[in-house]
Amino acid sequence: MTTRFKITRRLLRAIRQDLERPHPFAYERVGFLSAGLSSTDSNLLVLAREYRPVADDDYLHDSSVGAMMGPEAIRKALQWAMAERVAIFHVHAHHGRGQPGFSGVDLREQAKFVPNFFQIAPQWPHGALVLSDDSCFGHIWLDGSKPGDAITGFVEVGAPLATWSAA
């Protein structure tokens, strides 16, 4: 199976700019991205739609991590998935160039909250993305019971098109 994640350059720039904003106390920002899906045989296309940042008040004080979302942030994302019937991807950024990767904390937290999305929107895959300054990496869950698979390719839709493989 191959998974190709596509996003317009305009949207990706807007996400990077938003994640750059300083937060009153958290070391970094996080947000959620909605997407539509399409498929052919064993090829899955994830087509990015809209980005929503986690609100300032929805972060928890936790100095052991860069940013810790509170239950209200998760609730709003779940509500979004249910109301608009969309796939939801958690997004955050690691600075630097080249392909980024998830930290142990990222993986631990994803394993906690991503399966919840399948309780209310089981018809869509869900997952998480991490951005670097010029690349991206992500995991996609195709059901709530198994850990996510790496997204195999990314396309930044702009002029010129930018593509990179990630798995």
Place this chain on the structure above:
Amino acid sequence: MSRFDRQSFLGPDSESRLREATLGLVGLGGGGSHIVQQTGHLGVGGFIVVDPDHLTDTNTNRLIGGTLADLPLATSKVTIAERLLRGLVEDPRVIKRVDTWHNVTAELKLCDIIVGAVDSFNEREQLERFARRHLIPYIDIGMDVHELGNKQYLIGGQVILSMPGCPCLRCCGLITDESLEEEAGRYGAAGGRPQVVWPNGVLASTAVGLIVQLLTPWFKDSPEFVYLDYDGNRGTVTPNDRMKLLRHKVCPHHPARETGDPLFDVRDFNRLRFAKLQPTDELAARPPLANSWRTRWVAIARRLGLTR
């Protein structure tokens, strides 16, 4: 030395970028056939070529690659395109369909760029909507010959790059409800419209320039939205006024919430995927294959008297 040395300014990895790219070419008449030929010369590696028609005698004034010898054979336009590509590209990845593009959507949705060289506004609008749904840049070319009276004619045309999120054919005013209604009203009554080879060549070459800008990094500030007008009488290609006016506009006709297949269900996708991994009934009914190493071990053990 590579045969692409003379185009190496397109970027250090332009050869592999072009080779790995897949173009969807819908409509292989006067305009589309030029694009087939030029993108083949450039070294593009993948093509989905789609057209329901075969070569007729009235196409031979402009269809690149079509020959008079194709007429008695009623050679399809996609076969002519494939023949051209196989003569220009080493091991091209060509999928050809003698069909309307609506029946080729599974292949087209995986393309990097779709180029439409189709006749009707309705077809253009549907193809653009399909491309937008799958976040695929769509390039539209079209030409027309207008009678001015007194045996005078005006050749005109346009090339539009419709990038997801950016202004679309409706934003450009090329497609309107009136033009669609007018077209529907004369359905079946339209005869063959005047078409000649050189304006198609100009429009197709301009479109190929946009394809190269999308695939290679040779031009840093290439615009994401392009609307160019062709004046065949003056021999000019100029930016339409709307190109500047609409440059930063977000398209209201194809909102981002429309991406993807509205009926998609990952549970169906998983079922189909796992069904392919399971043995079919016929395979499951067969006895398991003998383990050759086990068979050999038993034979050796018997020979050594370790077992009977």
